[in-house]
Amino acid sequence: MLKTDRPLFSRPVLAVIMVASTLAIWLLNMTAPTPRLLIPELSRWQTESGVNLIWLEHADWQEGDKMVISLEFNAPDQGLVTEALLALLLKDSLPLSTATLNQRLTAVATKVTSQHNNERQRFTITVSSREDYFNGAMKTLTTWWQQAQIKPRSLSQWQQQRPQDTAAQQLELLLGSSPSIPVISVDDLQQALSQLCHSLERIVIAGAVPAERKEQIAQALVQAFVVAPILETTTQSKSPLSASTVELGTGHWQQSLGAIMLPPLTTPEQWLALQIWIADALQQQKLTLQADIATWQLVLAPVAPTIQWRVLIPAGQEYDPTLYQRWIDKDKLPSLTDRDAFNRLKEQLQLSLEQHSQDPAWWGTSMLELSRLTGYEAIANELVSALTSLDQATYQRHITQLVTLDSLQQVQVFQ
Numbered sequence: 001m002l003k004t005d006r007p008l009f010s011r012p013v014l015a016v017i018m019v020a021s022t023l024a025i026w027l028l029n030m031t032a033p034t035p036r037l038l039i040p041e042l043s044r045w046q047t048e049s050g051v052n053l054i055w056l057e058h059a060d061w062q063e064g065d066k067m068v069i070s071l072e073f074n075a076p077d078q079g080l081v082t083e084a085l086l087a088l089l090l091k092d093s094l095p096l097s098t099a100t101l102n103q104r105l106t107a108v109a110t111k112v113t114s115q116h117n118n119e120r121q122r123f124t125i126t127v128s129s130r131e132d133y134f135n136g137a138m139k140t141l142t143t144w145w146q147q148a149q150i151k152p153r154s155l156s157q158w159q160q161q162r163p164q165d166t167a168a169q170q171l172e173l174l175l176g177s178s179p180s181i182p183v184i185s186v187d188d189l190q191q192a193l194s195q196l197c198h199s200l201e202r203i204v205i206a207g208a209v210p211a212e213r214k215e216q217i218a219q220a221l222v223q224a225f226v227v228a229p230i231l232e233t234t235t236q237s238k239s240p241l242s243a244s245t246v247e248l249g250t251g252h253w254q255q256s257l258g259a260i261m262l263p264p265l266t267t268p269e270q271w272l273a274l275q276i277w278i279a280d281a282l283q284q285q286k287l288t289l290q291a292d293i294a295t296w297q298l299v300l301a302p303v304a305p306t307i308q309w310r311v312l313i314p315a316g317q318e319y320d321p322t323l324y325q326r327w328i329d330k331d332k333l334p335s336l337t338d339r340d341a342f343n344r345l346k347e348q349l350q351l352s353l354e355q356h357s358q359d360p361a362w363w364g365t366s367m368l369e370l371s372r373l374t375g376y377e378a379i380a381n382e383l384v385s386a387l388t389s390l391d392q393a394t395y396q397r398h399i400t401q402l403v404t405l406d407s408l409q410q411v412q413v414f415q
Helices: 011-031 059-063 080-089 101-108 131-147 152-161 166-174 186-197 211-225 268-289 339-356 360-370 376-389 392-402
Strands: 041-046 052-057 066-073 111-116 121-128 200-207 244-248 253-261 294-299 306-312 409-414
Touching: 041 376, 052 211, 052 360, 066 360, 080 111, 080 121, 080 152, 080 186, 101 111, 101 131, 121 131, 121 360, 131 211, 152 186, 166 244, 166 253, 166 409, 200 211, 200 360, 268 294, 268 306, 268 339, 268 360, 268 376, 268 392, 339 376, 339 392, 360 376
Parallel strands: 052 200, 244 409
Antiparallel strands: 041 052, 066 121, 066 200, 111 121, 253 306, 253 409, 294 306
């Protein structure tokens, strides 16, 4: 075999190779497929009381009659009181009724769900835009919202049937949620309902909205839900948390819950970066623990967003307080250390967003969340632009800035 100390390529040739490689990478980025997100048209107006109404429309949605209405509130978090109120409002809260709200709405093809975190509350109404169905639904919903009654028997049943999720409650306390009061009364809930009515912030309407009935639909929603003066609320900033771990019970390791508090997000690109990081961390957690059941979520609260997870530990897995590093440590996650792994996860995210963007319900939720990061009108275009331009170096920078273990909160459950 020929041996020589001479370099394989001369310096001019190496320079050409380096320039060509740079151009090739640039061309790949330029020719990467643009995300095919369905982008709805947006319009909005504001009621005299300051509530924003946001319309999301697209020609593809007009082929059906599905309309999704999201009501977002910013009432003060009251822990278990807030949870009980949202749950009981969906039960038999209509006057002189023993049926749940959704049972009463079945005949008009309407369904209501609720969600909340420690800063916001939301009702999502899925309804037909057909005039007869919509009018029938609004008649029931108007009575429900303006005359809701929390019934003692329903409260007692809810308290008896509600699973005692001590671990989740402990994690909420670690994140700064209000301690739950020992006993909840109907008066507590009626007072919380009054605060909720005064805290409506935004209404998002997405889906099949007939142009000739747009004003009628808006007026019906305002008459039903904007029924009290909207009071200005001040959002309290939260002090940085120190890392902590709480162990509950003794015996075999059964569950692990965790959360990382994030600084407030400011761009859709940061949101996309966190989606990739969460998908990678979830995958590594399941591999490390050989677990089948694990959930992760980004709670995009305005002041104190968090990443939260919960995993069921398989039988026989020994507790190791350092295991979490394998799915959180920046030196170990493939998306941060391997370009191919990052590109795969980004491609999966793009495909997922392209699919979700077809659904008015997804845009209704996303508009509420992402509008905190940019103006309403810019959300869709900025999302597409950020998804197209996001590379691994930018991703690494965002994750380094956003995700720090200083605020890691963990609850380990043994039994």
